[in-house]
Amino acid sequence: MMDKLFRNATLVTPTDPGRPKAGPDQGAVRVVEKGALWCRDGLIRAVGPEEEVLRCLHPHEPDQEVDLEGRCVIPGWVDPHTHLCFAVPREREFSLRLQGVEYLEILRRGGGILSTVRSVRETDEETLFRATRQRALSALRCGTTTVEIKSGYGLDTETELKMLRVIGRIGRETPLDVVPTFLGGHAVPEEYRDAPDAYVDLVVEEMIPAAVRQGIARFCDVFCEKGVFSVAQSRRILQAASAAGLGTKIHADEVHDLGGAGLAAEVGAVSAEHLLAASEDNLRAMARAGTIGVVLPATAYSLRKLFAPARTMVDLGVPVALATDCNPGSSYTESMPFVFGLAVLLMGLSVEEALTASTLNAAYALGMAHKVGSLDVGKQADFLVLEGETPAVIAYHAGANPVVQVYKKGERV
Ligand SMILES: N=CN[C@@H](CCC(=O)O)C(=O)O
Numbered sequence: 001m002m003d004k005l006f007r008n009a010t011l012v013t014p015t016d017p018g019r020p021k022a023g024p025d026q027g028a029v030r031v032v033e034k035g036a037l038w039c040r041d042g043l044i045r046a047v048g049p050e051e052e053v054l055r056c057l058h059p060h061e062p063d064q065e066v067d068l069e070g071r072c073v074i075p076g077w078v079d080p081h082t083h084l085c086f087a088v089p090r091e092r093e094f095s096l097r098l099q100g101v102e103y104l105e106i107l108r109r110g111g112g113i114l115s116t117v118r119s120v121r122e123t124d125e126e127t128l129f130r131a132t133r134q135r136a137l138s139a140l141r142c143g144t145t146t147v148e149i150k151s152g153y154g155l156d157t158e159t160e161l162k163m164l165r166v167i168g169r170i171g172r173e174t175p176l177d178v179v180p181t182f183l184g185g186h187a188v189p190e191e192y193r194d195a196p197d198a199y200v201d202l203v204v205e206e207m208i209p210a211a212v213r214q215g216i217a218r219f220c221d222v223f224c225e226k227g228v229f230s231v232a233q234s235r236r237i238l239q240a241a242s243a244a245g246l247g248t249k250i251h252a253d254e255v256h257d258l259g260g261a262g263l264a265a266e267v268g269a270v271s272a273e274h275l276l277a278a279s280e281d282n283l284r285a286m287a288r289a290g291t292i293g294v295v296l297p298a299t300a301y302s303l304r305k306l307f308a309p310a311r312t313m314v315d316l317g318v319p320v321a322l323a324t325d326c327n328p329g330s331s332y333t334e335s336m337p338f339v340f341g342l343a344v345l346l347m348g349l350s351v352e353e354a355l356t357a358s359t360l361n362a363a364y365a366l367g368m369a370h371k372v373g374s375l376d377v378g379k380q381a382d383f384l385v386l387e388g389e390t391p392a393v394i395a396y397h398a399g400a401n402p403v404v405q406v407y408k409k410g411e412r413v
């Protein structure tokens with residue numbers, strides 16, 4: 001057993017009430033000047049004012065003591081929405097978008113997600129693993145200690161399972177905790193262009209059962225959007241996944257208000273994600289159902305769209321989480337500090353609300369809050385040491401990485 005005592009820290013963390021934080025509670029965080037954190041075997045045993053933690057320890061001597069020199073300490077980021085597993089970026093497509101071609105138009109022409117599908121199908125498993133690991137480690141350097149990674153660039157059973165195996169390996173072979181999500185419903189593949197319902201049959205009858213049998217997915221997601229999957233098709237996929245024992249999530253109302261947010265509330269999805277175009281009625285339905293709203297400001301930034309109404313969501317009582325959406329098309333960033341800055345400066349969230357959104361609420365969006373997301377006794381000692389005095393530095397020192405040290409299960413990584 002290994003004991004470590006971290007002293008002389010300014011601790012800033014949401015505390016976990018046993019459910020995602022919503023409304024005025026979203027911005028309530030605990031601040032402890034001259035705080036300490038004692039962990040054993042990677043788990044937090046005591047946390048709070050230094051003298052209280054020392055009292056808990058007494059008469060025991062920790063194996064190791066670390067002086068954090070008064071620096072600000074927050075929980076490790078939990079990034080609850082990424083597509084980190086892909087083969088090659090799509091820089092040429094980005095240039096097309098800069099010339100004014102719309103994201104969904106590129107997909108309609110057979111590019112976008114479908115061009116990544118072609119390259120992922122062609123790439124062998126080891127190469128895909130190495131490319132994904134590189135991005136996961138880049139996220140870790142920015143302070144992400146838990147990450148969700150979706151499949152969805154295979155769109156056939158074999159390649160979807162290959163992606164899920166690679167995603168599982170990232171969790172075993174890097175310090176990150178990884179939550180795998182099956183996203184067979186990411187787009188209709190070219191070979192089913194004229195028979196989208198037959199593709200939905202394949203997802204429901206073959207892919208979901210295979211992923212569940214092999215135990216390699218925890219959630220199922222679907223891209224509910226005009227020209228992609230309708231509300232009815234998305235409902236079918238999510239209900240099948242739920243019946244098979246997977247948690248559910250939706251890419252909802254990203255470009256058009258199709259009603260994906262309402263569907264998330266209806267089917268009991270843990271989260272609805274994107275929500276740029278979601279109606280207020282459907283946001284209210286989410287608040288009533290307790291559906292977490294995962295907002296992805298780097299996507300709106302990269303697509304040059306209006307941001308999701310995160311301020312309204314908090315005011316309506318929707319628990320809000322933040323994610324990078326890291327993917328080669330609409331949001332090529334692994335950086336939670338960048339996303340945090342956008343949320344604070346351009347979406348109207350307070351620093352404290354953004355902190356809860358990118359840690360505790362994000363952990364709830366992944367079913368991981370029993371382990372991560374806050375500096376509470378019993379959880380993993382996953383935390384970040386910041387360069388400044390408060391978490392505001394994350395938005396303030398824009399474009400830089402204000403995370404100077406990353407600890408995963410009490411170990412510096
Ligand atoms: N919108 C759908 N899926 C991703 C983008 C995937 C891609 O373009 O490769 C997203 O969440 O933004």
Ligand SMILES: [Zn+2]
Pocket residue numbers: 081082083251325327
């Ligand atoms: Zn996405």
